[in-house]
Amino acid sequence: MFTGLVEAIGTVAALEPLDTSASGGGGTSLTIKDCAEILTDAHLGDSISVNGTCLTITAFDKDWFKVGIAPETLRRTNLGSLRPNDRVNLERAVAANTRMGGHFVQGHVDTTATIVSVTPDGNALTLRLRPRDQSILRYIVEKGYVTLDGASLTVTKVVDQGEEGYGYWEVMLIAYTQEKIVTAAKKPGDEVNVEIDIVGKYVEKSVQSYFSQGAGGDFAVLEKIVGRIVDEKLKKATM
Structure with a gap:
């Protein structure tokens, strides 16, 4: 860990x-x-x-x-x-007295991602990344965690399907972080290792298991969840 x-x-x-x-x-x-x-x-x-x-x-x-x-x-x-x-x-690996300043990282890489662009933003850098395995985008959420080349970073933007024909996400590297990780020196076209937050996987499996029980699962709950997501998407689309 x-x-x-x-x-x-x-x-x-x-x-x-x-x-x-x-x-x-x-x-x-x-x-x-x-x-x-x-x-x-x-x-x-x-x-x-x-x-x-x-x-x-x-x-x-x-x-x-x-x-x-x-x-x-x-x-x-x-x-x-x-x-x-x-x-x-x-x-x-973490010791018993380690401060958890990042998040729980397993060191189990899910896939790689290609750096699409590196854009300066003041003294920070915004990296846009396209994953080799597009299916992992379902686990990437804005303001959530993602691990790139072993560095815990915060997601600033997620696009599941862009005009370019693929999905991507973005992270921002502040000046301090740029000095501490190799990823800041990488260029468009370079690859980084990606580990998604394991919490998303556990939640997905738990939900799937619950609703796979057929009559035992409360589909009314699922309808409410889906309805809320759709409403939020429509609201954003009209803003």
Whole structure:
């Protein structure tokens, strides 16, 4: 479990495909350096978030650590596109005394998103993102949380289906955040790892389970919910 508050920015030292060593821990081995500040209390087997992906430390020294990446993780994330000297967001798993300044982040990437645009707004930056898996947009809500490359950010706008033919959402990076995460340096066309707020998934499954009971589910409640949503949409459309 993580908070989405990036602790350090590390540098990719090596990405070795088809690693078969005992310490590899996966189909591909990733070595990160320049991160001594988060390794002072490290142990083999510890979880660490690399660009929002929960991975296991399989080897480490004072200034570097190594993790194994499974094929499924490579398919889900942008880690496979990393190259030596690329920079990555890092966060250690939460401790019992950690302040929850972000939100509950699992480190389980749902999909990637492409940066469509980066627009200055004063000293802040607005990023527009198009998810590879458009179905996750149902979990993205304005003023809700979303994790991008391991950083907990607040959604400022959601468009389920834009004139461009796809849905997208936007987040804003304040000046302080820009200095603390690698995502601020990315350009249109670059990909970021996305983890949606797990609460939305639990709510969806609970609602589906409730109404799948047929006569046991109160469909009048569902009608009221849908009616309220439709009314709100119509109201916005006429404003």
